[in-house]
Amino acid sequence: MTLRDMRDSRGDSIRLLAHRADVPPQSITRWESGDRDPHRMRLDTACRLATALGLSLDDFWANL
Template identity: 35%
Template sequence: MDISQIIKSNREKQNMSINLLAKKAGISQSSLSRIEAGINSPTFEVLERIVTALGLSLSNFFANVQPEMEPDLKRLFDTVKVLTTEQRQALQVFLECMKH
């Protein structure tokens, strides 16, 4: 999940309206809407205010942030996850041979 999705997810888990979170964070509802939609990225100061308004620490918040993976790598990773240990080892040997 990216930052915008985590903000929205945490807000919804707490049954908090976008207006209430915006008020608690001291930002406009339209700014928060654009952040949750991924249109705008919050400054660190604004993110810190949002996270605090959600009752979270920055470390807990960022523990849920994962970088976006390219679609082809995600598909490969999803395939590898279902392989047995032996199959993964064989695939690793194959991939290492392809590097040379």
């Protein structure tokens, strides 16, 4: 599963997820496109994304 899959499963747009997680939309776009490796994101960013997606941090990392 990818970040895009997790986002799409909730029906969230990039902008909505970015707003909920307090992350620039460009960062989400880069992780989803492969321009940036999502496994190298900062822990605090991963925590915010996991929360915004309704996942535990463990589930977020396992699905990434």
